[in-house]
Structures are given as C-alpha cells and as structure tokens.
Amino acid sequence: MLNYIWFGMILISVVVGSATGKIDAVTKAAINSAELAVELAIGLIGIMALWLGIMRIADKSGLVDIIAWLVQPITLTLFPEIPPEHPAIGSIVLNMAANVLGLGNAATPLGLKAMQELQELNPDKDTATNSMCTFLAINTSSVQLILPATVVALMGVSASQIFLPTIFATSMSTIAGIIAVKTLQNLKPFKREEN
Amino acid sequence: MMESVVEIFNTGAKYIIPLLLAGIPCYGILRKVKVYEVFVEGAKDGFDIAMRIIPYLVAILVAIGMFRASGALDMFISAVSPVLDLIGFPSENLLLALMRPLSGGGSFGLLSDLVKEYGADSLFAKIGATMFGSTETTFYVLAVYFGSVGIKRVRHALIAGLIADTVGVLSSVYICRFLFEK
Structure with a gap:
C-alpha cells in the first residue's frame, strides 16, 4: 500500500x-x-536528547508502576474473559502504563508478552480472541499522556500547547475503540464459531 | 465563557513542559535515582532516533516536496476541499490523516513538512501534531502483535482500530480549531 x-x-x-x-x-x-x-x-537531536533523558528518569524511578496501579481496575473490567490472577493481566497493565508515559520502546516487548499469554488462553490458535481484539484496539488508539520525543522536538516551544489537545483526542479515540470492539465482537460476521 | 476556557488553557499550557522537566527528576530524587547519570544515559538515544528517522524523512519529504512543487498538491487540495469543508476538516491535514495508520516514519515526514511549510505555530501543524500523538500506526501494530503469535483471523480488530483512528483524527481537528483558531 x-x-x-x-x-x-x-x-x-x-x-x-x-x-x-x-x-x-x-x-x-x-x-x-x-x-x-x-x-x-x-x-x-538536542530536544530529543533532553526529552528522552527526562523520560528515562521517569522510567528508572518507577513512575510506570504508579500508572499501572491506576489502570489495573479498569483493565479487569475491560477483559472479563481473562481470569483475574492470570499473568496476562499484569503484562497488559504494564504495557498500557508504558504507553501512557509514551515509553514506546518499553511498551512493545510487554505487549508482545501479553499477546503470548493471551494466546495460551485461546482455544483456536488461528483466530483472535475478544481479549486480544480489545487489547489491540486500546494499543492502536494509543492512550498517551506524554508526547513522543520526536513530536516535542519537531514542535519546539509550541509543543506545550499540544499536550492537552492530544490527551483529549487520544481519550476520544480510545473510548471509540473500546465501544467499537465491544459492539462488534458479538455481531455475526465477527463472532467466534464456538461461542 | 468559551474565551475564558481558551485563556485558562493557554495559561496552563505554558507550565506543562517546565512542570515535567522539574517534576520527573523530583520524583526520581525521592526514589533515590541517580538523576544526572540516568538523564545522560537516556539522552544518548536522541542521536540514534535521529539517525533512524533520516531515511523515512528523505523518502517522504522528497515525495511531498516534488508533489507540492509540481502543482499536484494544490490540485489534490482543491479537489478534496469541497467535501472536507462541509465537516470543517482542513485539506492540508488530509494526507497526514491517511498516512498515519500506515506508517509512523511516513506520517512523521508529513508532519515535518507541515511544520516546515506553515511553521510550528500554525493551526495545520498543531492539528497535525495532535493527530500524530493521539493515534497509532494501526496496520503495523496489528501485523506485529498478531504476527508474533501466529493469529491469522483478526476478526473485528482492524475495523475497531480504524474507527478509533477516525475518531482520534476528527477529535484532533475539532479540539485544535476550538483552542487555536483565531
């Protein structure tokens, strides 16, 4: 394409x-x-270095854990098919927390781990489960509080004005993504055969 | 009422970057992180990322630069604007919105083009940056995540992702026009 x-x-x-x-x-x-x-x-390079340095401090000081603790209850309601004690919940929560902080490099390995754990719960290994589709809808709609370093660098001083509009737009898209998966998953063309 | 919302927003926005620059290291100090050393270590990635995006920027800026210089971009914009004007969507942002789910590097190139052409302070650049930050490379994410575990039937995941992208793109336009349009 x-x-x-x-x-x-x-x-x-x-x-x-x-x-x-x-x-x-x-x-x-x-x-x-x-x-x-x-x-x-x-x-x-300069502004990206500044931004990535600050975000590395956020990463190393465990800010991700605080966000993870905040998103945990939401996660449990969004993924009713996953048993609450299953490790997939932990990986999904950490992936979402890393995404919220704009730590893309940390988010991807956690997301792939979450997919593997979701695949263990999948009876039909070729077909996506409801949980997988929900997880990816959240990921592709990009829940983000902190802008990526590239955008901050490109926009320079104007970047400060972009934070709140981005949080607004990304919240709208995430809500739309969740409503879309939850509605579509039970419609005939998308429903799993064994359900 | 509307004007005071915008005014409060603009005053608050000034503090966001300084707050992050001071607040994050502050939290780091509390958690006994060696903030200076960790900062320097993280900052090294700035160079790598810049090197990594160069090929994408060359590919996209050359293509869009030629497209603009030939007059084809103006033709494209005047062809789509009657429809887009109806929903208040700026034609200048259409290419970016279409590219965003396909390619992160490509859409960053188009955003760079908007900044170069209209300035970072322009409405088009702000809408573009908001679009870029609020949506993801949907096709790529689906391919990598589903591919990693061998899923072949993705069911409703793609449609849901594209619905989310559409809502994100439209929300970016309307929130930026509300806040920044003079």
Missing part, C-alpha cells in the same frame, strides 16, 4: 510537473528536500 502511495506521488509529480511546465521546480524540490530531511533530523 505504502509502496504505491509513495511511487504514485513521485510519478504524478513528474507527469503533472511536465504538463504544467514546472519540471525544473520539481527537480529542485527533490534535491532540496533530501538535503533538508537530514538537516531537520540533525536539528531534532
């Missing part, structure tokens, strides 16, 4: 540029943009 979009944009640019007589501008844009991409990335 991405391959076609990227190729399509370049092909259309050359065709349209030739037709409108702007082919020189197209060439110039290609050369300048490539150069600018590297300058831009280098320019982000």
